[in-house]
Amino acid sequence: xxxxxxxxxxxxxxxxxxxxxxxxxxxxxxxxxxxxxxxxxxxxxxxxxxxxxxxxxxxxxxxxxxxxxxxxxxxxxxxxxxxxxxxxxxxxxxxxxxxxxxxxxxxxxxxxxxxxxxxxxxxxxxxxxxxxxxxxxxxxxxxxxxxxxxxxxxxx
Amino acid sequence: xxxxxxxxxxxxxxxxxxxxxxxxxxxxxxxxxxxxxxxxxxxxxxxxxxxxxxxxxxxxxxxxxxxxxxxxxxxxxxxxx
Numbered sequence: 100x101x102x103x104x105x106x107x108x109x110x111x112x113x114x115x116x117x118x119x120x121x122x123x124x125x126x127x128x129x130x131x132x133x134x135x136x137x138x139x140x141x142x143x144x145x146x147x148x149x150x151x152x153x154x155x156x157x158x159x160x161x162x163x164x165x166x167x168x169x170x171x172x173x174x175x176x177x178x179x180x181x182x183x184x185x186x187x188x189x190x191x192x193x194x195x196x197x198x199x200x201x202x203x204x205x206x207x208x209x210x211x212x213x214x215x216x217x218x219x220x221x222x223x224x225x226x227x228x229x230x231x232x233x234x235x236x237x238x239x240x241x242x243x244x245x246x247x248x249x250x251x252x253x254x255x
Numbered sequence: 256x257x258x259x260x261x262x263x264x265x266x267x268x269x270x271x272x273x274x275x276x277x278x279x280x281x282x283x284x285x286x287x288x289x290x291x292x293x294x295x296x297x298x299x300x301x302x303x304x305x306x307x308x309x310x311x312x313x314x315x316x317x318x319x320x321x322x323x324x325x326x327x328x329x330x331x332x333x334x335x336x
Contacts, residue, residue, distance in 0.1 A: 110264075137273045137276070137277050138264075138265055138269075138270060138273055139270055139273050139274040139277060139327060140267070140270045140271065140274055141274075141326075141327065142323075142326065142327060144277050144323060144327075158312070160315075160316055160319045160320075161319075162319065162322070162323040162326060162327075164326070170264075171264075172264055177322075177326065178319050178322045178323060178326075179319075180312070180315045180316065180319055182312050182315075193312070196312060196315070198315045198318075198319075200315060200318040200319050200322055201300070201303055201310055201315070201318055203310075213310075
């Protein structure tokens with residue numbers, strides 16, 4: 100995960116990449132796209148869920164700062180939570196959660212990852228990611244997809 | 256304009272209306288979490304730092320709402336570059 104990927108990007112380019120990534124999964128993994136956004140004068144507020152196969156869901160909360168260059172909007176992610184869960188037999192199993200809104204004890208910054216065992220119990224401590232390794236939504240979607248593929252393979 | 260991503264840039268009055276709606280939605284969310292957890296949003300960071308409150312997905316949503324609301328209300332017009 101390169102830090103460069105989090106540099107400001109034009110909104111048009113960002114949307115194009117976002118839509119392209121979702122299209123890659125819409126024919127076999129994403130069942131319902133409930134992720135929406137609001138364009139604000141100074142930012143973009145995202146919230147919602149990508150409902151996927153076998154009860155897997157990717158929950159997104161994100162605020163992107165905006166600025167304008169020659170009349171075009173550019174965006175840069177300031178705050179995020181990307182959370183993967185699975186609804187299984189009436190339970191909600193946590194799979195992984197990334198966020199940057201609260202620094203963990205001993206971490207130099209707030210970018211970190213919570214990991215969970217197969218029953219959803221958290222494996223302490225959260226892993227520090229820092230400014231070099233935090234993921235974008237597409238990478239979290241890749242991770243959710245890989246999780247599903249591993250489940251598919253192990254159930255055969 | 257809560258919607259699937261679409262260009263082009265909306266009119267300024269649409270952006271202002273979006274901002275107002277998001278601010279109101281986030282303020283309502285903060286109130287709901289304060290009621291649920293019995294903690295004032297202004298004490299959230301201190302409660303987490305002390306360990307009295309655990310960082311769950313719900314609490315992270317609360318924090319993002321708080322941080323975003325602060326950013327949106329603290330910002331003036333977007334700077335030109």
